[in-house]
Amino acid sequence: MFWSKDDIVERLSKIPTTLEDVSIEVFEGVPLTNDLIYKASLSREKCTDSAYICGNLQTSVSVEQVSIEKELAYPYMDGSPSNEFTIHSAQYQFMLPYEIIGFGIRKEYRIFQPDELETKFPMIYKELVENKSSSGAEKQKLDSADCYRLENESFLQYINTPKIIITNNFSLQASYDSVGKYVFADGVGVVLGDPTLYHYITAVLNSSISKAFPEIWGREQGKNRNKLCAKMLKRFPIVFPKNQTTEDLVSIISRYLTYLNRQKHEAKAYFIPDYQRLIDFYKRISDLLILDTYMTNDLDPKLLEILAENITSSDEELEYSNDISLMIGLQSIKENILNSPDFRKCKFSNEFTNILATLKNSGVW
Numbered sequence: 001m002f003w004s005k006d007d008i009v010e011r012l013s014k015i016p017t018t019l020e021d022v023s024i025e026v027f028e029g030v031p032l033t034n035d036l037i038y039k040a041s042l043s044r045e046k047c048t049d050s051a052y053i054c055g056n057l058q059t060s061v062s063v064e065q066v067s068i069e070k071e072l073a074y075p076y077m078d079g080s081p082s083n084e085f086t087i088h089s090a091q092y093q094f095m096l097p098y099e100i101i102g103f104g105i106r107k108e109y110r111i112f113q114p115d116e117l118e119t120k121f122p123m124i125y126k127e128l129v130e131n132k133s134s135s136g137a138e139k140q141k142l143d144s145a146d147c148y149r150l151e152n153e154s155f156l157q158y159i160n161t162p163k164i165i166i167t168n169n170f171s172l173q174a175s176y177d178s179v180g181k182y183v184f185a186d187g188v189g190v191v192l193g194d195p196t197l198y199h200y201i202t203a204v205l206n207s208s209i210s211k212a213f214p215e216i217w218g219r220e221q222g223k224n225r226n227k228l229c230a231k232m233l234k235r236f237p238i239v240f241p242k243n244q245t246t247e248d249l250v251s252i253i254s255r256y257l258t259y260l261n262r263q264k265h266e267a268k269a270y271f272i273p274d275y276q277r278l279i280d281f282y283k284r285i286s287d288l289l290i291l292d293t294y295m296t297n298d299l300d301p302k303l304l305e306i307l308a309e310n311i312t313s314s315d316e317e318l319e320y321s322n323d324i325s326l327m328i329g330l331q332s333i334k335e336n337i338l339n340s341p342d343f344r345k346c347k348f349s350n351e352f353t354n355i356l357a358t359l360k361n362s363g364v365w
Contacts, residue, residue, distance in 0.1 A: 020235070200254065
């Protein structure tokens, strides 16, 4: 059978399980229209925890150096840089004049009233007063929390809750926020029902399969297929491998790629090509496993054996480590796989290579 792009899209569109089915919540981030809530750029002039340069969210223009209390400042990300697998070190903080209550998956929250802010967080209070006066109002005390309330507060219930954050930078890019502290805009957050699935789902959302998803959404909805929203992501088809080995391999590789992308970003001043070569290798292996899971389920058992023998992880926090020796270890794993006597004997079915060729020719792979 010859698989066209339309055949592949149709096959994927018929997958019954969706991201919504495996999630507690799929939700959008902070609205960009909150004039009176500030995005803050970390100050380079003062190396303290509370020194920031603040600018209006809509303009993102730095206006002056100020200080705000770090207790109400959260790391901020938007969809402009590539955050595939890894959320890069935050250049910005986001000021939230709210109290986040509880330790469960869903948090309660409440906005601090003006008198509370003035007493407990005077620096933030001062900035809100200044911002109110700069918008044309006479400088005076804040008379109501409505002056600085977020348009949509619902995302606050998942502050400090682990989540996947998906943005759209030419294609879907997903990163796992294991602590859940990031405030994000122009993106979608996903809180999964089973926390053991975060690495696997993150890999799927970053895979070549995901590049066909906007086509599915566009055909079903007849709308702008590039506009990322929660309703769109809820429809994302989810398939799990029939054997646990494949799922484990994808999850471990997802952690490898988190580590490698972090190291690549942090080493950009003295970029080492090995980072990108390793990223490309492990991304390709992950893509092959995911493609087989979604489309063919007939990968050569020898390949799985080779991968399972070599792709392992005993360090629970390897993806957040700054140990450069881990990169050497990942390079050794790659060489062991490629140099395995049986590796080049592994064969792909005609159906698999057909689908792979179609994806490549369609610009998806």
